[in-house]
Every structure is written in C-alpha cells, then in structure tokens.
Amino acid sequence: MKLNLAVIFGGMSVEHEISVISALQAIASLDLNRYAVTPIYLTKKNTFYVGEDIGKIEAYKDIPALLRKSQEVLPAKVGGKAAILRHPAKTFGKNLLGTFDAVFPIVHGTNAEDGTLQGFLRLLGVPFVGCDVGASAIxxxxxxxxxxxxxxxxxVLDCVCVAAARYNEDQEGLLRGIMQKFEFPMIVKPVNLGSSVGISKAKDEASLQAALDLALRFATRALVEPCVxxxxxxxxxxxxxxxxxxxxxxxxxxxxxxxxxxxxxxxxxxxxxxxxxxxxxxxxxxxxxxxxxxxxxxxxxxxxxxxxxxxxxxxxxxxxxxxxxxxxxxxxxxxxxxxxxxxxxxxxxxxxxxxxxxxxxxxxxxxxxxxxxxHREQEDLMFSFDSNVLANASFGGTKKK
Ligand SMILES: Nc1ncnc2c1ncn2[C@@H]1O[C@H](COP(=O)(O)OP(=O)(O)O)[C@@H](O)[C@H]1O
Ligand SMILES: [Mg+2]
The missing domain is CATH 3.30.470.20 (ATP-grasp fold, B domain)
Known part of the structure; x- marks a missing residue:
C-alpha cells in the first residue's frame, strides 16, 4: 500500500518563492510507486490550499488565479490522523479531503523552517520529515x-548580538562598544533570516549604523561580526x-x-x-x-x-x-x-x-x-505521569459557599 504523504511548502517568509521551487522539485523526484503525494501550499498569509494545479510550477506565475481555482483547507487531527478539512465547510457533502501517514515540510526561513510549522505538526501528532522543533529553532x-x-x-566567528530595544535606547553606546571590539569591515545580519536578506558590510561608523538600521527592519535582533x-x-x-x-x-x-x-x-x-x-x-x-x-x-x-x-x-x-x-x-x-x-x-x-x-x-x-x-522513538518516551494531584485541587477562597 502506498504511503499518504503531504508535502507542505510556502509560508510567511522572505524565502517563500524558493520554497515553492524546492518543494516542487522534490515532489518530481518522489517515488510514486511508494507514495501518494498531496502538495499543500501555505500562502504568505498562512492559509493552506490544495488542488490540481498546486503541484505545478507554472501555476505560481499568477498566485491569486491559482488560489481562485484551488481549495482552502484546514489541517486537523481526525480519528487520530493528520487530515485536511474543506474550508469553509459544506453543510452537505464531504469535508474530509484527505488523511496523511506523514508530512514533509519543505519550507525555508522564518515562520516556517524555524520550528513554527514543526511545532504545529507535533501538535497534530503526525510523523514529519526533517528537524524537530528545537533543532529547527536553533x-x-x-x-x-x-x-x-x-x-x-x-x-565560529565572535559576534555581538544587538537587540532592537537596546539599540533604540542607547545607539551611541552600543556602536562604541562594537567598534571597540571589532575592526572594520564588519558584517551585519538579521539574527534569523536567510537568503542574504538584510545583510550588509559596514566599512565605517556611518555604514555600521545604516547596516544595523537595515538588519533591524527584518528582525528584532541583529548580529555584528568581523568580515572574513x-x-x-x-x-x-x-x-x-x-x-x-x-x-x-x-x-x-x-x-x-x-x-x-x-x-x-x-x-x-x-x-x-x-x-x-x-x-x-x-x-x-x-x-x-x-x-x-x-x-x-x-x-x-x-x-x-x-x-x-x-x-x-x-x-x-x-x-x-x-x-x-x-x-x-x-x-x-x-x-x-x-x-x-x-x-x-x-x-x-x-x-x-x-x-x-x-x-x-x-x-x-x-x-x-x-x-x-x-516518531517511534518519541512514542516510546513517557509524556504523562499519572497522579491524583487534581483530585483534591481547589483554589483557596474561590469556592462558593
Ligand atoms: N563574517 C562574514 N564575513 C564575510 N562575508 C560574510 C560573513 N557573513 C556572511 N557573509 C556573506 O554573506 C552571505 C550571507 O550570510 P549568511 O550568514 O550565510 O546569511 P543567510 O542566512 O542569509 O544565508 C554569506 O554567504 C557570505 O557571502
Ligand atoms: Mg547563508
């Protein structure tokens, strides 16, 4: 029997488009004798879509048109399995559009690759490919x-991590501290982006400030490190x-x-x-x-x-x-x-x-x-601990007389 595999791609990330390419490339290489594949597109607004054209790269030239002819779905857990439900639901007719044995997330960047989607899949209890929540976040x-x-x-290169909140409080002091620590040129980057977005090279104090301003538009923390x-x-x-x-x-x-x-x-x-x-x-x-x-x-x-x-x-x-x-x-x-x-x-x-x-x-x-x-290894771990703590629990003073 074939394994029902959902491939989720896209997401609210600056690398959204790259993820579409990576995912559709992967789907083209999956062994269709082993897997029944459902491509699921996660839009930049974090809504999920399935449909005949969702797995076709040409369709992404016009995403609004693609969405109009595709079906929005809600991932859910149904009968102990990860599933997708039609959204909005029909009053009459079938709303359960598929169940999955495993999910393959092929997403890049923040709000997706960083443990967000992985945490969601953990909650659904479905085996999923790639790093778990912690590894993805780190x-x-x-x-x-x-x-x-x-x-x-x-x-690793030595670095200074600049939080936007602190930078806004004392820009001068922070810049001085960084310039005491490193010589120019330096590289400034958002702490959690990818694809070189928001990264620049600082050659002097003015460009260091400009580089931090830029990086902190993309993330709440930026890294400054020496330029190799x-x-x-x-x-x-x-x-x-x-x-x-x-x-x-x-x-x-x-x-x-x-x-x-x-x-x-x-x-x-x-x-x-x-x-x-x-x-x-x-x-x-x-x-x-x-x-x-x-x-x-x-x-x-x-x-x-x-x-x-x-x-x-x-x-x-x-x-x-x-x-x-x-x-x-x-x-x-x-x-x-x-x-x-x-x-x-x-x-x-x-x-x-x-x-x-x-x-x-x-x-x-x-x-x-x-x-x-x-997934098997995690199932073997103990996640609950039977106790009677709640049997006698009450909050003093809140009891009605
Ligand atoms: N410390 C550095 N010195 C010189 N070049 C760097 C340094 N850090 C990053 N770069 C350049 O910037 C590019 C993007 O930086 P990177 O840290 O890989 O971020 P991203 O996650 O966006 O790929 C690197 O591929 C490299 O060309
Ligand atoms: Mg890189």
Missing amino acids: GMDKYAMKTLCKDCGIP RNLREINCAVLGDISSARASVCEEPLNADEILSFENKYMRQGKGGKTGGAAGRGQKAGMASLSRKIPADITDAQREQIQSLAVRAFQAIDGNGVARIDFLMDGATGEIWLNEINTIPGSLSFYLWEPTGLPYGKLLDEMIRLAFKR
Missing part, C-alpha cells in the same frame, strides 16, 4: 546556533540523525558579489552553474541553479575537517533528515569558521548527495524513513 537563530557550537568546540578576509565559502550537507549522521561532498558556491546575494543564489538559472549532474524535471532551479564547484577545490585535510565539523554541528542541534552546514574560510590562511546551519536547505541539497552515489529519490526515501524512526 538552526534558524544564528546567535543561539553560534553559542551552542562554541560550547561544543566548533569554531580572502573569503571562500564551503558548504557541506549532513544526512541522518544523531546516531547515523554522515557528511556529503563539499561545494564551493561561486560569488559574483561581495555578499553571496539572493540574486546570485537563485536568479542565475542557466548561466553555467555546475550542479553535479542533476537529472530530472526542473531540477536546476532554486538553490540547485547556483554557480558552484562540486567537489570544492580544497585539500583532503580541509575537506575532512569541514565534514567532521558539519557532522558534529548536526549532532549538537540534534538534527534529523538533511541539513546544509555552511562555512567561511580565509583563503589565505586556511582558517575555517562554521557560519550557519540550514535545517531545510534549498533544493534539500540533493546535488551534494548525487556525487556520493545517492540519487534524489533515494535521499527522499531516507529522510522519510528517519521521520518514522523519530
């Missing part, structure tokens, strides 16, 4: 992630769970700008990006279309170091499924710092597994298997 929060990595002895000189970026994906994590080949994304920009990452389709031989329908869009070198041109020792740090970071956050761990390297000294952990990477990093002999379809199978494994 992966999205660059400050929490760096703090955790530091504790585990994983090299002779920058090279090396990424490595990790697949598995805490006991089976293994590293992929390394890639080196190739920059056209100083900061690897949103445009560079996603809008350079068809400009000669080497994707490691991805075959299939529409697989060269999104993150997979970025110009990159696979494998990265680094020494064996550097590769081993990066792969081992990537696995350690994945284990440190208690990762699950596939994550991409990004590193910054000083090309002159060879020094390496972990920069960020993407718990649902663009294109699910399939192009980093194909060169290891793992085709995209098999990568997806493995991720789904891991979802069921975690």
